Amino acid sequence: MRLRLKPRDTRFFDLFSVAGTNIASAVEVLREFVAAPTEARADLAKRMHDAEHAGDDATHDIIEQLDRSFITPFDREDIYRLAVRLDDVIDYMDAAVDLATLYDPEALPDGVGRQVELLEEMAKLTASAMPRLATLRHLTDYWVKINELENEADQVYRRLLTYLFSGELEPLTVMKLKEIIDQLESAADAFEHVADVVHSIAVKES
């Protein structure tokens, strides 16, 4: 009997790993986007939308699996919440790319590259933490580092605001760039919210 339950359990961890890997791919597109010349942006925005759709599919698959499962490795609402939080991360990255495509600024401030580097590190940590949900072990490092990276992202964000408000740029340019930078900051926050859900699951199940 116990053996027959195993496949169901594994399914969820596989699906969360897919969602994590998908986020890591989306950050790669984002990294290319912020370094790309303006004429290459439309293509990369299309690739980001594809990643966003893949994210939606991953979330959908997790919730469908939940509907089909009588027994779940941890509480049903926590599985749901983790799926939704993982989805949020890509939504913010996609919004940043979408806004940058709409406003089409000639150049993005240097700090944006640093924001994206931090998102990349957070994505790698998140993707590699997902398979460890199976045992809920060796995750402390994951949420501690995510918190450190999110603090660093806050600092980078504040320095970016200082640059935007320095008087070098036109008010409307400031507002446009701020929208893009805000979405990237929200993506960093969203990674922390994912880590919070994982931490709270670990705390609950331990």
Added chain:
Amino acid sequence: MRLRLKPRDTRFFDLFSVAGTNIASAVEVLREFVAAPTEARADLAKRMHDAEHAGDDATHDIIEQLDRSFITPFDREDIYRLAVRLDDVIDYMDAAVDLATLYDPEALPDGVGRQVELLEEMAKLTASAMPRLATLRHLTDYWVKINELENEADQVYRRLLTYLFSGELEPLTVMKLKEIIDQLESAADAFEHVADVVHSIAVKES
């Protein structure tokens, strides 16, 4: 014994239906407000505040009922969370109307009408979903459509930002209009959060 429990159960669904209907009425006031000439705004703002108070009362009634009930149709904290999330929707609509009354812009951009149309559709779906909490059936359509409408609201919102940042308007006018538009976008997000809570209840109780 089972029959005696029924009345308590029905009570909650009735109260959630009241909250849903109240949101639908608030959106009607919002729709009138954004189409009204500036001199009619103060009266409509008053009506919106009344709807906001009615929303507070509905939330309060649900939580009072919770305090009085030993047996609840689903987990106590989920009932609480749903009541709070429903309340958020009206709070954002009321904030939009309040800010528009304070700043008193001569005209609101066209896209605002589209934002409100989408809120109206979301409100109708939400109001008609509330009675279905009793069985937690036939709700899939509800949250799927809310998600689609919220995606469309995001697109409308981004196009509005593009218009605001186009250079046609003064920076301070842009900032004022953005505050109003942001609150309407938050109301759309809040409808999605309500649907998320309903979805997570369905997932948990199924």
Added chain:
Amino acid sequence: MRLRLKPRDTRFFDLFSVAGTNIASAVEVLREFVAAPTEARADLAKRMHDAEHAGDDATHDIIEQLDRSFITPFDREDIYRLAVRLDDVIDYMDAAVDLATLYDPEALPDGVGRQVELLEEMAKLTASAMPRLATLRHLTDYWVKINELENEADQVYRRLLTYLFSGELEPLTVMKLKEIIDQLESAADAFEHVADVVHSIAVKES
């Protein structure tokens, strides 16, 4: 046996009381900061960062205690959530101070003093509510008053925006001041979220 469980229980309430007292001290620093001449700001910002670190430590202690406890006074995930929400309050106050130090505006608008007064009242209520978690009694007043103060904070915030957008100030000055004021408004919201978690715990455990 029951007596042996007591010490563990008390531990959590003591730790939450520490977190509450720490928030109350942080608000004192904030109050000094907004009234201080510009040359005194750097020192006060340092004191705020110390309070923020103390907040992190308090959160950390609560979660460590959770890891060590087999029996908890209420659900593990609620203890976790309350610790995280308390931490948010100081994070927003620290962000406000950090941004005000970065932008270094000559004077803050009068309304900011009122924002901080309301935060001070909310902090006192929160600090004095924490020990009452032990019995979950006499808390109704706490969340009702927090809600009233948050509504008042919303009104103060909107009047501040009206002043910022009145045309007296340069657009960039408006944007800088708005960032600071927004963080203080988020701190008020964060106090309400703390009260929401306490209310939802009371509703669940009653």
